[in-house]
Amino acid sequence: MDETLEELFAVIEDRKETLPEDSYTASLFTHEKGENEVLEKLGEETTELVLAAKDDDREEIAHEGADIIYHLLVLLSMKDMELSDLEAELEARR
Numbered sequence: 001m002d003e004t005l006e007e008l009f010a011v012i013e014d015r016k017e018t019l020p021e022d023s024y025t026a027s028l029f030t031h032e033k034g035e036n037e038v039l040e041k042l043g044e045e046t047t048e049l050v051l052a053a054k055d056d057d058r059e060e061i062a063h064e065g066a067d068i069i070y071h072l073l074v075l076l077s078m079k080d081m082e083l084s085d086l087e088a089e090l091e092a093r094r
């Protein structure tokens with residue numbers, strides 16, 4: 001899981017740097033709504049996750065959970081944070 005997150009975060013950082021035209025990630029960094037777009041996505045997906053949990057729909061829980069993690073990593077990158085900032089916070093709670 002760690003490796004998957006690290007690889008995904010590296011791709012997100014690359015998209016922020018290179019801004020390819022066909023990249024959804026790049027479109028979040030250049031969106032006319034600014035960071036509000038990613039914040040709105042996080043809100044919508046959290047609602048969808050709650051509904052999936054209420055329905056006991058495990059497939060949908062995994063799908064929405066992955067959407068939330070991806071958009072959370074985009075948000076970290078937008079704020080010029082690192083994955084290690086999140087990791088450090090989790091470690092401090094152990």
Ligand SMILES: N=c1c2ncn([C@@H]3O[C@H](COP(=O)(O)OP(=O)(O)OP(=O)(O)O)[C@@H](O)[C@H]3O)c2ncn1[C@@H]1O[C@H](COP(=O)(O)O)[C@@H](O)[C@H]1O
Nearest residue numbers: 008011012015022023024025026041044045066067070071
């Ligand atoms: N992990 C993701 C990822 N998760 C979600 N998404 C996109 O986030 C959007 C979610 O928004 P919505 O909920 O409105 O989408 P939707 O069409 O309603 O679909 P659902 O996901 O809700 O079913 C969709 O367009 C998804 O494609 C992602 N887009 C990209 N990635 C990763 O980022 C990498 C780079 O992608 P590009 O930037 O597109 O090159 C990819 O290789 C992936 O690894």
